[in-house]
Amino acid sequence: MTIDVYLKKLKEDGFKITPKRKATIELFSKKKSYLSPQEVLEKLGNHFPGISSSTVYRILEELQDTGILIKIEHEDRQLYYFLCRMPDQHHHHFICRKCRRIEEVELCNLKELERFISKNLNCKVENHSVRLEGLCSHCK
């Protein structure tokens, strides 16, 4: 699992490869679960004592703008981020409620649902998002 593809993407989007950005991507590539900005701040703080929280928030947002990270929001209203491993394909996510592990699911069968809505409600469906929660193979 190399992070080069993510660094390349960062560069292509006009961002500089800074130690903190690199460390952030490395952190997420090792974690298969989602992390809060606070958690990222704490982890990065081991390598970069005194790192500013505004830097962490900014980096996370930039990485999600480039499609490297995906942002979700929990019921507790906090933001969480995780590494997107299928950036070029439409997909959905399964979230383990116990260990927060994220599984990316390539199957999408919402076309029927969209047709139903178009036909019965005369609406134009532009996008959809599915959130699946439960227990992953390790936790169930």
Place this chain on the structure above:
Amino acid sequence: MTIDVYLKKLKEDGFKITPKRKATIELFSKKKSYLSPQEVLEKLGNHFPGISSSTVYRILEELQDTGILIKIEHEDRQLYYFLCRMPDQHHHHFICRKCRRIEEVELCNLKELERFISKNLNCKVENHSVRLEGLCSHCK
């Protein structure tokens, strides 16, 4: 469209029928779109000058606890609420990005997706939520 069924539900859940709660339900029954707490505060303020914002937040949360309102969160990270017209049936929501109108969609074909996840990822899917966005029949 009577709101009695909602008032009954409120009472059953041990809540008193106060003028503000009643007015809140009436407001949502007239609006087919979702409203922010601020908007509710403003509207209720017409009938109840000086109503406290904490009261509005509390009422909205109580109504969503009883299943009368549904809470969603926008990209702007604000909370929004809307009246649930199909409280006793599993369903999904279509949200018009222009007028915020909510359409409730009884069709759900996520069983296949859940089977796929159970089989391929060995996960236990406990719940799912689908969010469909686009333009409603009035706005498209």
Place this chain on the structure above:
DNA sequence: AATATAAATCGAAACCATTTCGATTTAGGA
């Protein structure tokens, strides 16, 4: 290698939707 400069980071303060809490008022049963 040195320089230039736009981008990145710092850090303290502001932001602001939401929550809290003690005091006051009220709905609804007795």
Place this chain on the structure above:
DNA sequence: TCCTAAATCGAAATGGTTTCGATTTATATT
């Protein structure tokens, strides 16, 4: 009508996130 737990008030606190001017740094260029 009275009683009491529930509801509301309202001002203050909360806290995750954003802002912004000052400082530092990555990297393209010389």
